Amino acid sequence: MANDPIHQFHIQKLFPIEVGGMDFSFTNSSLFMVLTVAAASAFLILTTSGRGLVPTRLQSLSEMAYEFVANMLRSSAGSEGMRFFPLVFSLFMFVLVANLFGMFPYFFTITSHIIVTFVLAMLVILTVTIYGLMRHGVKFFGLFVPSGVPGALIPIVAPIEVISFLSRPVSLSVRLFANMLAGHITLKVFAGFVVSLSAMGAVGIFGAILPLGMTVALTALEFLVAFLQAYVFTVLTCMYLNDALHPSH
Amino acid sequence: MASQTHSPTDGTHEAIDIPQAEHGAGFPPFDANTFSSQILWLVITFGVFYWIMKNVVVPRLSGILEDRRDRIAGDLAEANRLKQETDEAIASYEQALADARAKAHGIASETRAKLKSGIESRREKAEADLAVKLSEAEAKITGMKNEALSQVEEIAGETTTELVKVLMGKAPTKTDLGKALKAALN
Known part of the structure; x- marks a missing residue:
């Protein structure tokens, strides 16, 4: 079982809860959601509790995260976009900490489940759509008609824009989910090679060096991917929010 | 779906032989x-996390950063103010220095002029004194010379009279003597 690369994605019920035939059990996934939220909140609250004018190392880490997201949001959605800052910052920290938590051996990676990333993506898209409609009304649909397009092309371009808008939650969620899933499977497969090869005697142990090196390299890569995917998710969120604020391209 | 999604992992399953059923469908x-x-x-x-971020973390972090920005801006303004003060102090110092120099220059030239005029007057006075003394001395010398000269004439006359008396046996007349003396002395 230890070498099964899919095993790590299994949901186990820790406290079975069922309401009206629906399963709302507290699972290992729920546990790691709670841990992610607790760790991220504790870090951000504890490091900033000093409110130091001259930051300590950890406080400057929290400040860096803040400024990183703030710059991202400001550069793609303008200063108006700062009204969404708590949402964008929460998304970034949640996804980042969840991804990084997944790098611990035996930890569950909540972002490796499509439903989790899809709910987060839908949160973004619904925010964009609802806010865009509330703020701009019908003008929000100008999003689908890029300015500067000749009138004759609008019937062709508009459906493409609609499709691209509708595929956003899919691409946003699948990108994060697939990256985390594939990374963890690859890592597990190579680590499994090390175990199965070294069980084959002296030659096997020698042969296991290659997948072992690969596992180390992949671990480094996965840390990069964990950060990068949180970044990409947040950047795209910022760009979509920009559409809600300024629907005319 | 199950067979599709499991196909890439079949290799490892064979190696370790785990029944699929264990994981459910x-x-x-x-x-x-x-x-x-889920x-x-x-x-x-995420709702709890968002609430914490919105109500605790984000206001706190933005407060910290804003405080720092204000503080830095304040410090820069203070530094500018101090710099301006320093510039003013330097300017006033230089002004004072220039004033003092000008004053010193004035005092020096005044003193020089005063000294010059004092020396001049004393020299003039000394020269005048000397001139007076000189003329006095000259007059004295002239007087003494005249006196001496008149005495010379007298002594010469007497001597001549005595000589003539001895040589000729009789004394010369006064007029002859005068004539002879005049001729000899001049």
């Missing part, structure tokens, strides 16, 4: 039975 991320629970707990946890 399908590929876990696509197992719709877990969706309701959605519920994600909404709860």
Whole structure:
């Protein structure tokens, strides 16, 4: 079982809860959601509790995260976009900490489940759509008609824009989910090679060096991917929010 | 779906021989039975997280950064003010220095002029004194010379009279003597 690369994605019920035939059990996934939220909140609250004018190392880490997201949001959605800052910052920290938590051996990676990333993506898209409609009304649909397009092309371009808008939650969620899933499977497969090869005697142990090196390299890569995917998710969120604020391209 | 999603991992399954049934049906991320629970707990946890971020962390961090920005701006303004003060102090110092120099220059030239005029007057006075003394001395000398000269004439006359008396046996007349003396002396 230890070498099964899919095993790590299994949901186990820790406290079975069922309401009206629906399963709302507290699972290992729920546990790691709670841990992610607790760790991220504790870090951000504890490091900033000093409110130091001259930051300590950890406080400057929290400040860096803040400024990183703030710059991202400001550069793609303008200063108006700062009204969404708590949402964008929460998304970034949640996804980042969840991804990084997944790098611990035996930890569950909540972002490796499509439903989790899809709910987060839908949160973004619904925010964009609802806010865009509330703020701009019908003008929000100008999003689908890029300015500067000749009138004759609008019937062709508009459906493409609609499709691209509708595929956003899919691409946003699948990108994060697939990256985390594939990374963890690859890592597990190579680590499994090390175990199965070294069980084959002296030659096997020698042969296991290659997948072992690969596992180390992949671990480094996965840390990069964990950060990068949180970044990409947040950047795209910022760009979509920009559409809600300024629907005319 | 189960056979599709499991196909890339079959190799490792063969190697370690784990029965598929142990994991239940399908590929876990696509197992719709877990969706309701995951959605519920994600909404709860992310909701709590969002609330904490919005009400605690973000205001605190923005407060910290704003304080720092204000403080830096304040410090820069203070530094500018101090620099301006320093510049003013330097300017006033230089002004004072220039004034003092000008004053010193004035005092020096005044003193020089005063000394010069004092020396001049004393020299003039000394020269005048000397001139007076000189003329006095000259007059004295002239007087003495005249006196001496008149005495010379007298002594010469007497001597001549005596000589003539001895040589000729009789004294010369006064007029002859005078004539002879005049001729000899001049």
